[in-house]
Amino acid sequence: MTETDFVSLKEAAAVLGISVRHARRLVNSGSLTQVARGVLVRDSVDRYLMSQRQGRTRSWAEHTAWGAIAILSGGDADWLGPTQTSRVRSTLRDLVDPNELISRVRDRAQVQTFTAHRAAVPRLRAIVLRPAMNALGIVDSGEDQVDGYIAAQELDNAIRTLGLRADPAGDITLRVTDFDFDQVRKLVSTSVVVAALDAATALDPRIRGAGRRALAETLEAYR
Template sequence: MELLTVASAAQRLGVTTRRVQHLVASGQLRMLARGVVDETSVERYLASRGDFRGRPWLEPTAWGAVALLSGRDAAWMGESQRSRLRGKLRTLGARELAGRARGRAVVSRYTGHTSTAGRLRGQVVDTSAAAEALGLTATAAVDGYVAAGELDALVARHGLVRTDAGPFTLRATGMPLDVVTDLAHSATVLAALDLAESLDIRERSAGIDALTGALERFRA
């Protein structure tokens, strides 16, 4: 585990130290001790930001983008909101989309016993099947969505330990899980967004390529 001072993290991200503190408070960066940030969390934040340097979409809008690109209607948004979002999606590249859509969930990573993976995968909305459809091989890692209000109980139940290099990625969201499940199973857009945030070059490339294809189809 590599460590960065808050000032060094701010320099790496090209932001102020106050912004780093805000990112820590919102869970987007992890502070290990007073004034010390986990470098891996900084690298993951940079990957999730893509080419977009502004603030991400709010959660309903981010999920609306996933829905529209997946051929769903985003019923939780008003018609004028959907119309504006459709127009915006027609102008975006894949990397900017990945950065804007990161507000769909708060991402945390954990480690735990190797036997935990199977049980945990059955208690989250797992996107690994869609990732495999994008040409990636199956792994023992878990990457899935969980209701924000259930995250702490899930972590305690499985004895998970927070670490940014862990194999278990939990994405806490306020979107109803039945909606998330439908989007995860109806298209590869959600899995592609997850992959686009990966530190693994092959995974990130697969995600960006899939998002590029989804945007091209949407504009057609």
């Protein structure tokens, strides 16, 4: 990494439009990556920025976020219950801006990035759930890259057995969730919504644009 890969805590706060105190809380929660006192990894700031809407949209709890994804995908979200399902449906009908949806469901998983020996990548690809990005016209990531979902209870074992090393600029992106992984597996494998949400917060503007267009079309169709 070079000096341009880092920003000060004050600079990060300015980019995000928040106070330094708030930025420090994001560091403490793991949302932003700090490499030294007051020095943050720029990529972690960019990723966080991409996952937020410019505003104060409140995110849904993890199980609610997955429920919204299921509903937008044309399925049911039995785990929410009738009253909560009705509220989620009503909110989704009112959403116009894809950024609002991105912000609402951002807590569906915690994003962590790693590096690993090249030999570990095929084994990792076999255990994570990867959305069908090709449905958005996005080609599969390179053979050394992985981006997918993993159950929270499986993360430590994957780190240990595959020799994963935390790295904010790494090519391995794991989206860690505590939600019922059978439901996650079903949605990741069948829903373009999951792929669009992941793409919509990518650093690559082409991928990000494809994801947001797909989300806009999904919201329009749902209304």
